[in-house]
Amino acid sequence: MALDVPRELLEKHDKPGPRYTSYPTVPAWTSGFGEDDYRAALRELAARPDDELSVYLHLPFCAKHCHYCGCNAVVSTEKGAVDAYLDRVERELAAVVDVLGPGRRVVQLHWGGGTPNFLKDPQVERALGLLRAAFAVDPRGEVSIEVDPRIGTPEQARFLRAQGFNRISLGVQDFEPAVQKAIGRLQKRDRTLELYHACREAGFEGVNLDLVYGLPEQTRDSFAHTLRDIIEQGPDRVACFSYAHVPWVRPRQKLINTDNMPSGFEKFELFRLAIDLFAEAGYDWIGIDHFARRDDELAVALRERRLHRNFMGYTTRPAPHMLAFGMSGIGDVCDRFVQNDAELDGYQATVDAGRLPVVKGHRLSDDDRLRRLAILNLMCNLELPYALTVPGFGAPADELLADGLARLLPYRDEGFVEFLPDRVRVTDLGRFFVRNLCMEFDAYLDRTSEKPLFSKTI
Ligand code: SF4
Incomplete structure (x- = not known):
C-alpha cells in the first residue's frame, strides 16, 4: 500500500481507545449485574431453542508468566490444579445446561487462555467430552484452540486434530531473541516452525500465527525479519496485535524495561511494515489488526461486507449468543454481557457454593x-x-x-x-x-x- 499517512495526522489522533470486542466495553459493565440477571438471560435463551451458540472455554494455566501478558493467566505448582479446575468447569456447565436444556447447537467452539495446550491429552479429552455432552457441536462448526509452541509438540498437534479441533493459533509474538528476552518469553524459532508444519500435516483447516508489535527491542529491521520469516511459512491468518503497555492495569508489565520500547510514530511504522509486507505477499488486511490470505473466508467475508466480530475475534460464522465457561470467561447472551470471576480462587469457591460465578455484566x-x-x-x-x-x-x-x-x-x-x-x-x-x-x-x-x-x- 503506497498510501502516505502523515506523521502529524497520526500524532494528532493518537489517543487511548478500546478495540471494541464489545460495545459497551468491559469498563462500562457493573457489579450490579449478577447471577440472577444471568439466569434470566439463560431462561430467555431457553425459550429460543433454534438460536445457534458460540461457546468459549477459558483455560488459564501457563507454564510460566510472560512479562508482557495481558491475559488472565495462572501459574500453579499445585498438583492436580488442572483437574480441580475442570471439576469446576463441569459443575458450571451442568448449572447452565440445567437452565438451558441439553443439546443446544454450537457452531463455534473456542479454547483460549492462558495456555489451553498446557492440558495433558486425557484432560483435553475430558474437557471436550464435557462440552460435547452439554451441547450438540455442529460437525461443520469451527472448533479452535490457542497453543503455546514452547510446550506444544507435533504429537500433541496430531492429537488435537484427531480430537476434532479444526483451527489452531500458535503464539509467536516475535522471533528475535533480544525481543523474547525483553518480554520474558524465550521461544526457539525452529521449535515453533516444527509445530507449525506438524499442524499443517495434521490437516487443520486453518493454521494461524499471532504476532505482537510495539514490544521492547523491536526495530524496523528486526520486525521485518520476523515478518518475512512468517510470510514464507504461508499461514492462513496472522493476528498482529498492538502491545498495550498498561502496568497500572497489568502489574507484571512493570518487569518490562521501556527504554527501548517503540512508541508513537516509531511503533506505527512497525505496523505499517506489516501491512505493506502482507499486502505484497497476497494477504488482505482484516479489521484493525488481522491479515488473511486473499482466498481465506475472512478476506472473502470482508469483500462481501459480512464480517463479524465477537470476544473471540473476527468471524464469518456469527452466532447470536456466546456462552463462556471458566475463570474470567465473557459471554453475550440475549443482549446481556456477562463476565465470570477473573480470580481462580473466587471462581472455584463460587462454583463450589453452587452458584454461577458471575461478577459483572451489562444489560444492553x-x-x-x-x-x-x-x-x-x-x-x-x-x-x-x-x-x-x-x-x-x-x-x-x-x-x-x-x-x-x-x-x-x-x-x-x-x-x-x-x-x-x-x-x-x-x-x-x-x-x-x-x-x-x-x-x-x-x-x-x-x-x-x-x-x-x-x-x-x-
Ligand atoms: S503463555 Fe500467554 S497467557 Fe500465559 S503468561 Fe505468557 S502470554 Fe500470558
Whole structure:
C-alpha cells in the first residue's frame, strides 16, 4: 500500500481507545449485574431453542508468566490444579445446561487462555467430552484452540486434530531473541516452525500465527525479519496485535524495561511494515489488526461486507449468543454481557457454593444495541449504512445516530470517511483511524481519565 499517512495526522489522533470486542466495553459493565440477571438471560435463551451458540472455554494455566501478558493467566505448582479446575468447569456447565436444556447447537467452539495446550491429552479429552455432552457441536462448526509452541509438540498437534479441533493459533509474538528476552518469553524459532508444519500435516483447516508489535527491542529491521520469516511459512491468518503497555492495569508489565520500547510514530511504522509486507505477499488486511490470505473466508467475508466480530475475534460464522465457561470467561447472551470471576480462587469457591460465578455484566439498552451495530459495521466492514435495522427501532439509523454522524464530519474533511447517499464509508486513510471513528459513537467513553484502560491508537 503506497498510501502516505502523515506523521502529524497520526500524532494528532493518537489517543487511548478500546478495540471494541464489545460495545459497551468491559469498563462500562457493573457489579450490579449478577447471577440472577444471568439466569434470566439463560431462561430467555431457553425459550429460543433454534438460536445457534458460540461457546468459549477459558483455560488459564501457563507454564510460566510472560512479562508482557495481558491475559488472565495462572501459574500453579499445585498438583492436580488442572483437574480441580475442570471439576469446576463441569459443575458450571451442568448449572447452565440445567437452565438451558441439553443439546443446544454450537457452531463455534473456542479454547483460549492462558495456555489451553498446557492440558495433558486425557484432560483435553475430558474437557471436550464435557462440552460435547452439554451441547450438540455442529460437525461443520469451527472448533479452535490457542497453543503455546514452547510446550506444544507435533504429537500433541496430531492429537488435537484427531480430537476434532479444526483451527489452531500458535503464539509467536516475535522471533528475535533480544525481543523474547525483553518480554520474558524465550521461544526457539525452529521449535515453533516444527509445530507449525506438524499442524499443517495434521490437516487443520486453518493454521494461524499471532504476532505482537510495539514490544521492547523491536526495530524496523528486526520486525521485518520476523515478518518475512512468517510470510514464507504461508499461514492462513496472522493476528498482529498492538502491545498495550498498561502496568497500572497489568502489574507484571512493570518487569518490562521501556527504554527501548517503540512508541508513537516509531511503533506505527512497525505496523505499517506489516501491512505493506502482507499486502505484497497476497494477504488482505482484516479489521484493525488481522491479515488473511486473499482466498481465506475472512478476506472473502470482508469483500462481501459480512464480517463479524465477537470476544473471540473476527468471524464469518456469527452466532447470536456466546456462552463462556471458566475463570474470567465473557459471554453475550440475549443482549446481556456477562463476565465470570477473573480470580481462580473466587471462581472455584463460587462454583463450589453452587452458584454461577458471575461478577459483572451489562444489560444492553436499545441505544446500546444500535451503537453496537454501528461500531461493529465500522470495525468489521468499514462502513456504516444509514438503513441499519435493530429490532424495536422504527427510525432509520441516520436519525438515531445523528450525534455520532455529526462528530464524523471533521474526519470527512481529513479524508478518513466519505458520506455516500446510503452509507458512510471508511477510506483507505481512515482505516488507520477506525477506532477513533468508532469512539465517536461510544456513549460511555471516559474522555477524562488520566490512566487509560486502553492502548493508544498507534
Ligand atoms: S502470554 Fe500467554 S503463555 Fe505468557 S503468561 Fe500470558 S497467557 Fe500465559
